[in-house]
Amino acid sequence: MDDAALSGKVLGLEEEIRDLNIKNDQLKRFLEIGKILNAERDINKLIPLVMIETRKCVDADRCTVFLINLERSELPAKYADGLQDQSIRLELKMGIVGMCVLTRKILNVMDAYEETYFKREVDRSTGYRTQSVLCAPFFDPKGEAIGAVQLINKKSGLFTRQDETRIRDTCCLLTNMAQTGEFKKDAIEPLIAGLRKATDSDRGSIFLLDRKEMKLSSLIAEGLEGPSIFVDLNLGIAGYVAITGQEENIPDAYSDPRFDSRVDRQTGYRTRNILCLPIKNQVGDILGVIQVLNRRCGVFTDSDVELLRALVPQIAIAIDNAILFEEQNQQWQSFLEVLAASIDAKDPLTAGHSHKVAEYAVGIARELGLSETEMDILRVSSLLHDYGKLGVSDEVLKKPGKLTAEEYEHIKQHIPRTQSILSRMRFMRRYRGVPKIASCHHERLDGTGYSGGLKAFEIPFMSKILAVADVFEALTAKRHYRDAMSVEDALKILEKDIDTKFDGTIASAMKRYLYKLPSD
Ligand SMILES: [Fe+2]
16 A cells, blocks of 8 residues: 555544544533433423533534523523523514424524524624524423524534434433423333333233222223223223232133133233233322233243333332322312302303303414414413402492493403412413413503503513403403494404504404304
């Protein structure tokens, strides 16, 4: 080999070593993150750590995490690494980050100033010059986008495919963080599949115990398509394990008198052997059973039993969380119903107003393409929007004629009352915006509303929807001071005030929604 070829080869090798070193370095960093993740459970401390590592990994100048704030239609920066002023707020559905959240895709932009949707105002206000941008969304347990990670200005050239993989990893991490503590059937399914492989069996399943109905219902049943199946608690091996709490390793199902062959007959499956263990929570209550069927070679062994035992605590925690979550949800829904009913009880003539407003508001929201979460927040805000009316005197509320200026002022007080009562309620995280949304339903775009006299951009988007739904419902229902108006007349009144008092897009969505409704 001549000198030139040799030096070429050396150069090639040097480059390869450099690449390997970089990869090694990145791997080390991610191992570090792994260690931190195991030790640290506080998401507010974790996000900055993950961000610093990600920024270093891809050699970017800045890294920012944005979290969607639905009630303000904003994307405030949750963490901004490499930036002094951390109070950046972007408008939702605008700019590169907004576009990334909207399309749910990774955006790799070479020159931000070449993109029509790039918002130059942010650069102008911070004095920074953005050039290359890499942006990726992350999601909540329901798969809805809850935020985005943005990397700005790669120091060495442009963002690469490898950087895209890296930011995708970071977003997976953030998605997982958002899901921590929340029950996901999807999280248990791989466990069962792994268990089936490890025990060399044909099928794995989990049944949940319903003590009231004396039944077991399938949470996961491999090999069985369709909805959950229910098994009588007094029949079969699974029922026996759920009642007694004993582990059962049955080498030949059909020779065991407790075995119930009806499921086999219904499904055409032939059960040979069964390994079934109870799932108990920390205090020893039986939550359900886990079972594997038909070991491919021979019968289930002691080490198979050990494997199942090792898995049970994780499954028990997931099920316990799911039960708790369901109970909390039911309690919350019943509270909401009671609160809405207590406003209705105040005046039989306006009874059902809050439910009707909720129905219209959600209908508008669906037309506008809002997410399920947004519609839920809107529904709750609608149900509680007039809560402060509990403090309005009956004489004024039920007065048949025109109100005096003084009486009108008294009615207007239901807004600060709603605000004050609702802000004293401890809402779950997703409903934190409800007091604000509910108490802005009488604000108008031109600032002539009450109680804040807020103008267009100061009013939360959901309050603007609530305003249209509220006025439409009030006009089309009978009131103490007038009869019910027809849908057409009510829409005409709304249309007259479009862009001065009501948002035109919202009013059009209301119209579209109404015309889709079956006429009664
Ligand atoms: Fe109101």
